[in-house]
Amino acid sequence: MKKVALMLVVGAFLAFAASAQAQTNSQVILYPYFVSNPGTVATIVTLVNTVNNTCNAHLRYYFKVYDNGEWEETCSEYDDNLTLTKWDMVSWDVSGHFGTGALFGDTNSPGTGQFDLEHLSGYSTGRGYLVVEADCVIDGEYTILEVVNGAAVGDRALLGRKSATSCAQTGVFSGLTKEALDEGQQEVVTVLPSTDFTTKFIVTPLDDPSGTGATMCPNVNDYTATIRFVKPGTANEYGFCDRKEVCPSIGEDQTVTCVDVVTLEDLLGGVIPAWAQNGGWSLLRLSAVNNYDGDNVAGDDVNGDQATVFKIEYGTGFGGSMTNSWVNINNHRL
Numbered sequence: 001m002k003k004v005a006l007m008l009v010v011g012a013f014l015a016f017a018a019s020a021q022a023q024t025n026s027q028v029i030l031y032p033y034f035v036s037n038p039g040t041v042a043t044i045v046t047l048v049n050t051v052n053n054t055c056n057a058h059l060r061y062y063f064k065v066y067d068n069g070e071w072e073e074t075c076s077e078y079d080d081n082l083t084l085t086k087w088d089m090v091s092w093d094v095s096g097h098f099g100t101g102a103l104f105g106d107t108n109s110p111g112t113g114q115f116d117l118e119h120l121s122g123y124s125t126g127r128g129y130l131v132v133e134a135d136c137v138i139d140g141e142y143t144i145l146e147v148v149n150g151a152a153v154g155d156r157a158l159l160g161r162k163s164a165t166s167c168a169q170t171g172v173f174s175g176l177t178k179e180a181l182d183e184g185q186q187e188v189v190t191v192l193p194s195t196d197f198t199t200k201f202i203v204t205p206l207d208d209p210s211g212t213g214a215t216m217c218p219n220v221n222d223y224t225a226t227i228r229f230v231k232p233g234t235a236n237e238y239g240f241c242d243r244k245e246v247c248p249s250i251g252e253d254q255t256v257t258c259v260d261v262v263t264l265e266d267l268l269g270g271v272i273p274a275w276a277q278n279g280g281w282s283l284l285r286l287s288a289v290n291n292y293d294g295d296n297v298a299g300d301d302v303n304g305d306q307a308t309v310f311k312i313e314y315g316t317g318f319g320g321s322m323t324n325s326w327v328n329i330n331n332h333r334l
Helices: 010-021 117-121
Strands: 027-036 041-049 055-067 076-084 089-093 126-134 138-146 152-156 158-160 186-191 197-206 223-230 254-257 260-263 280-291 306-315 323-329
Touching: 027 041, 027 138, 027 197, 027 306, 041 055, 041 076, 041 126, 055 117, 076 117, 126 138, 152 323, 197 223, 197 254, 197 280, 223 306, 254 260, 280 306
Parallel strands: none
Antiparallel strands: 027 126, 027 158, 041 089, 041 138, 055 076, 055 126, 138 152, 186 280, 197 260, 197 306, 223 254, 223 280, 306 323
């Protein structure tokens, strides 16, 4: 299988990093998931400069490509740079379906002049996440579009803490507080009937750089998150409840490297049993986030490790048109 080469703009990055560290109003944001499949699924990313001066943004794409009928097991990286004028807003389509450069009449472009995954990597089909670091205050949103049927989901970009120990430089996004699921925490998750909807979970491991450790910013492909369904009323036992208040012990751990999709079938042990096909609920637990700290010892990670976990449900929905639902699962609800 071909592997995507890492294409790092080293000199430009070093110059940018020095500039960013000198700024007190710098910002790091995370677009936790994008997917590219031209003609089928597109992801529109929008980035905004919220201040009255020109600034520099550094784009870091981390993604798995689909090649020879299967997904890569690890992420590849591509870096690019973008200049934002005051009050600037720029949108682009990672899939290239709606265009390979800036969209909607905008003339702004990154250093390469192309934003789409195929020009970045040589592959048109992939999924991953995007970290943007800038020497100004930035914000943004993303929309994932099912091109054929017109269904869409989206959210705001997630804000991170900019510090000297920022893990953005190695791809492990750091410093989330309110929008992620903490290690060892669990939240209620409901599931719609599998006869009408497909349920999947998008998982991206994160890191909190506030702790102490040998290396708090590991290589993105050495960093994993493990999720499971936990039976209500138990400490950590597998389980899933149907609509008749019955909660059999069923399930299997699912571990994600870098970023990936976990299906409902995966979490239930490989198949959705007949008794669960009308839907149900469980506690989704982030049971482990392993940061190997360069020593290949799992579990010795720093305090505060997290993951973003999004539930997506899509289908014809009771015989109607395509419907999507996108839910951020976190333990910081107000």
